[in-house]
Amino acid sequence: MVKALAALAACLASSVALAQDATAVLRKASAVMGAEQLNTLRYAGAGGGASFGQAFKPGDPWPKLNISSYVRQLDYQAGAIHEDVMRGRAEPKGGGAVPIAGEGRATTVASGKLAWNVAGPLPTPRQQALESRLHDLWTTPHGVIKAASRNNAKVDFVTRGGREQAAVSFTEPGVFAATAFFNEDYILERVESRYTDNVMGDIPVVTTYSEYRIFGPIVFPTRIQQTMAGFPTLDLQVKEVQPNAKVDIAVPEIVAKSAGTERVAAEKAADGVWHLAGGSHNSVAIEMKDYVILVESPLNDGRALAVINEVRKLVPGKPLRYVVNSHNHFDHTGGIRAAAAEGMTVVAQAQSKAWFEKMLASPARINPDHLAKSGKKGGKVMGVAERHVFDDGARRVEIHRIHPSDHVDTFLMVYLPQERILIQADAFTPGAPNSAPPAAPNNYNQRVLVENIERKNLKVDRHLPLHGRIVPNAELYRAAGKPL
Numbered sequence: 349m350v351k352a353l354a355a356l357a358a359c360l361a362s363s364v365a366l367a368q369d370a371t372a373v374l375r376k377a378s379a380v381m382g383a384e385q386l387n388t389l390r391y392a393g394a395g396g397g398a399s400f401g402q403a404f405k406p407g408d409p410w411p412k413l414n415i416s417s418y419v420r421q422l423d424y425q426a427g428a429i430h431e432d433v434m435r436g437r438a439e440p441k442g443g444g445a446v447p448i449a450g451e452g453r454a455t456t457v458a459s460g461k462l463a464w465n466v467a468g469p470l471p472t473p474r475q476q477a478l479e480s481r482l483h484d485l486w487t488t489p490h491g492v493i494k495a496a497s498r499n500n501a502k503v504d505f506v507t508r509g510g511r512e513q514a515a516v517s518f519t520e521p522g523v524f525a526a527t528a529f530f531n532e533d534y535i536l537e538r539v540e541s542r543y544t545d546n547v548m549g550d551i552p553v554v555t556t557y558s559e560y561r562i563f564g565p566i567v568f569p570t571r572i573q574q575t576m577a578g579f580p581t582l583d584l585q586v587k588e589v590q591p592n593a594k595v596d597i598a599v600p601e602i603v604a605k606s607a608g609t610e611r612v613a614a615e616k617a618a619d620g621v622w623h624l625a626g627g628s629h630n631s632v633a634i635e636m637k638d639y640v641i642l643v644e645s646p647l648n649d650g651r652a653l654a655v656i657n658e659v660r661k662l663v664p665g666k667p668l669r670y671v672v673n674s675h676n677h678f679d680h681t682g683g684i685r686a687a688a689a690e691g692m693t694v695v696a697q698a699q700s701k702a703w704f705e706k707m708l709a710s711p712a713r714i715n716p717d718h719l720a721k722s723g724k725k726g727g728k729v730m731g732v733a734e735r736h737v738f739d740d741g742a743r744r745v746e747i748h749r750i751h752p753s754d755h756v757d758t759f760l761m762v763y764l765p766q767e768r769i770l771i772q773a774d775a776f777t778p779g780a781p782n783s784a785p786p787a788a789p790n791n792y793n794q795r796v797l798v799e800n801i802e803r804k805n806l807k808v809d810r811h812l813p814l815h816g817r818i819v820p821n822a823e824l825y826r827a828a829g830k831p832l
Contacts, residue, residue: 370503373514374496377534382566382591383490390593391568392419393586397435399444400581401547401678405757406703409579411442416451418584421595422485424494428459428597429485441754443677443774448792457597458482464603471600472628473607476546476648476682479715483524483543489536489557489569492528495520513537522715535560535567542714546648546682549710549720551577563589610654614662615818618767620743622662623812624655629679630814632771633659634764637742639669642692643762643771644814645683649718652683656690668692670730670738672747674773674814675756676700684708685719688727697749697758698731705729732760750775750800754792761800768807772797773814776824781817789829798828 378384394417398410417434436451445467446452455466456474458481464471486495501518512532519525526541539555553576557569568589574582613626620635629646640663645652659668671687672695674680681704684694688708696704709726712719719727730736738745744766750759753775761772775797779785789795801808808821825832 370496370501370516370518373503373516373530373534374493374501377530377536378493378497380534380567381490381493381536383493385565386490386591387423387425388592388595389422389424389488389490389566390419390588390590390595391586392417392588393570393572393584394418395582395584396438396580397433397583398579398581399442399446400576401545402443403676403756404441404443404754406676406700408442410576410581411444411446412438413444413446414438415584421593421597422488422491423459423595423597424485424491426459426597427482427485428457428595429481430457430595430597431455431481431484443675443755448790456481458485459597459599462599462603462607464600471603473603475607475650479523479543480545482520483541483553486520486523487526487539487541487553487555490566492526492536492539496526496528519714525714544712544715544717545577545678546717547678547684548577548707549685549712549717550714553577561589564591566591610650612654612658614658617769617810617812617818618764620663621764621767621769621812622659623818624658625817627651628815629773630812630816631655632762632812632814633662634743634745634762635663635666636669636738636745637740638666640666641670641672641738641745642668642687643672644674644680644773645671645687645692646680646814647682649683649686652686653718655683656687670695672760672762673697673700673704674760675758676703677756677774680773680814681707685712685717685727689719689722689724693728693730695730695732695736695747695760697760698733700758701729701731748800748804748806750797753796755796761797763806763808765807768809769812770801770806770808770810770821771812771814776811776827777813777815778811778817778819778823779827785826785829790827794824794828795830798824798830 397413397415400410413435415435419432421430433454434451463474463478465474496516496518499518501516504515506515514530515527517527524541524543529538541553542550545551555574559570560567570586572584611626615623617623622633624631632643634641671692732747734749736747746763753759775793822832
């Protein structure tokens with residue numbers, strides 16, 4: 349294999365150093381790797397991975413996964429990517445939509461300017477993931493050649509490990525910046541890239557490609573490894589490669605219709621308390637005498653700003669002073685930067701304080717977000733160790749830590765003693781109305797929540813969950829397999 353690639357490269361030039369500009373390097377790499385004649389691609393494999401953004405503690409590595417099946421379909425002409433993964437936990441602690449035992453499927457898609465997930469009968473819009481998925485499409489071995497070729501790439505010749513390599517740098521506007529490293533045979537070995545994450549600002553991604561083989565008109569790596577923000581996220585052994593496979597990534601009607609919109613459905617739960625639903629993640633607004641507390645700012649700028657605008661309509665004339673974060677997982681923190689830009693102090697579990705301060709101070713230059721555009725540098729963060737009380741004489745709001753929990757070590761819940769309302773995320777997500785209780789109690793989350801409620805002697809009548817609908821406390825106990 350190596351001899352075949354070297355012979356092909358030798359026909360083009362005797363050395364990488366003979367290439368004088370990025371265009372020449374990319375043209376030769378395209379010829380060697382077969383990028384020009386590749387329009388679609390399907391590849392499959394298995395290996396290990398991790399749940400990005402779902403660390404047990406802030407700053408910890410991403411929780412490890414075992415991947416039994418990994419199938420990725422790419423349509424370079426349409427700018428589309430479809431990924432279907434069967435994975436299970438390789439370690440018990442940490443978050444992510446992964447079953448506690450056994451395996452679960454994750455199907456994620458992006459096409460053009462739209463992104464969505466597929467789970468159950470209906471696709472779910474997931475616009476906050478668009479840039480990361482387009483990044484994955486255009487940093488594949490052939491995608492990076494195509495993206496660099498259309499984006500005024502520059503080249504520098506560097507020595508790595510005693511070998512000369514062509515380092516081709518470019519920016520896909522509003523999506524990512526990258527440097528692709530090609531060896532002396534014009535084979536891509538490594539991509540160092542950055543894209544703007546909703547939580548961390550611009551983050552580094554390193555993807556390495558090795559153990560290339562010939563698959564029809566192209567060469568493709570049979571090992572792919574990746575790190576994100578310094579921690580491993582993928583180690584894939586590729587077993588099947590189909591160049592120009594039939595790939596049909598159609599945008600579902602429900603996703604197309606929802607493009608550019610965020611629905612916020614405000615349900616009054618008590619005087620001065622509103623449950624803000626309408627999407628996959630909820631928030632809660634609590635009116636105090638002179639200000640408003642927002643519980644949770646999830647997902648991304650779009651969701652956060654839509655929720656903030658709705659709260660200002662519900663409670664005109666009072667400032668949004670605090671945003672309480674339930675925990676550090678990225679789906680629940682993706683709107684924190686927007687909340688900080690709007691002047692809110694972030695209330696988070698004490699272990700998260702320094703981490704949030706760092707995140708809020710991180711730049712977002714590749715795709716500037718609301719915080720970057722505001723011109724503000726960082727934001728205020730208040731840490732809560734085990735308990736904190738806001739009491740202005742008109743209302744009492746208690747913040748309690750949920751502990752211990754294998755889901756995350758920075759769990760906070762919000763309790764309104766006068767209204768006997770509990771607000772929490774992930775520890776309990778109610779099922780659909782009239783649905784049967786789970787076959788087996790969830791000791792991982794639901795029973796942990798029950799134990800915390802009872803140990804802290806909280807008198808709860810209703811749950812305002814940050815996923816799902818408002819339900820009576822009996823629903824939690826039914827799910828946990830405990831009589832109320």
